[in-house]
Amino acid sequence: MLSRVTKLKDFTRLVCSTGNLLNHSRNISTSSVIMSGEKFSLPDRFGGGEKSVWVEYIQLALDYKPLNLGQGFPDFAAPDYVCKALSEVAIGPDVLLNQYTRGFGHPRLVNALSKLYSKLVGRNINANTEVLVTAGAYEALFSTILGHVDKGDEVIIIEPFFDCYDPMVRMAGGTPRFIPLRPSKKDGVISSSDWVLDEKELTALFNEKTKAIIVNTPHNPLGKVFNIKELEMIANLCKKFNVMCISDEVYEWLVYKPHKHIRMATLPGMWERTITIGSAGKTFSVTGWKTGWAYGPENLMKNLQVVHQNCVYTCNTTIQEAVGRGFELELNRLDSPECYFYSLPAELESKRDFMAKFLTDVGMNPTIPEGGYFMVADWSKLANKVDLSKETDKYKDYRFTKYMTKNVGLQGIPPSAFYSEGNKNLAEDYVRYCFIKKDENLQKAAEILQNWSKSKL
8 A cells, every 4th residue: 555655745746737737728828818819910011901802712713613714824834945944944954953043033034034125125224233033023013012112102003903002002101092994985895995094183193292103004904005195194294203103014915916015114214213013924824933023223123122132032943044044035036926925915816806705795895905814894784684692792793703603603803802992883893804714615604604694584
């Protein structure tokens, strides 16, 4: 039998152990309360950026498995020479191409970008000081906005807009000022050129607090290619009020004849005040490679470099090398029809026209884009064919696109996601579809809509 002393020791250990467990439990409980409190809520600078149409609609696509014409990426192969280059680089003899590279851009790629844009802009662009390679055009926008916008600054944003513009400006402490493109006509064949800015309304937004204006041409989602008169109007206001232009030109090569893309930096007096954004994902149809760039005058680019080096610092070496090789190949045939930059829009034009036809056939009124690979269509004439009562979203375009995803099997994107809260009502009658898809998938989309439309007659 155990002695009294031994029993006493065992009892003491048990009490101490139990006490420690209780204390530990209290600490966990207290810690949980603290960690879930206001101290750890999302910082105010991110206010308004919590909700993402992409997060919501990608999950919706996974749940209901519709034919997805919502997201803007090709569902066919990228140019074989770019993919082959990536494979060769990854397994090639130069092991350093799988290691860190220069922070502001891999030498091969920045030199190729410098050569290309020096030719297109008509001035010598320094590869080391006037070009920055980023983690997609998204980060190029982030570095530009965070690098230049400060508390109290105002940034003019043209609606509809790529949805990151607004939260990025607010994150930097700036105030977004919105102006919508409005269709000059409602019926008949509508072109993206029919969506226009009101000059008086735009002029009224410029003041001493205006730091920048963001211009997206060719435009997402409308496909508008801003003409020289429109760009000169914006440029003259930038020069008058000493404002920087952030020119988002990621769809620069996706322009349909007879329209031409005009680079803002080529206008008189605008190189000095323009940061231009580009994308390998859009240029070579490799959106998953997440490689972009910005170029502009050295004094403006320095701010981007500071943000970049304290954010991602450097980008994927292997992919940059492959993209650089792709540009080198295309530079040698830049004036040839075989150049991918020209063959891709030629291929997409027939897809665009086919989509416009099948949307029209079922009663929608599409806007025919001059550039890009999206089409916005007015679906309001189909309102009597859809029962939106089970959808609880505030705006009709959200309810319509969710209904179509769940019940018809075709997914589009609600354009009100690309408008400020005060102007979302302007987009409620529209839906955005993407046509950089295989012909068989576009044909399938046409059949889905035709069968649905007939069943509702």
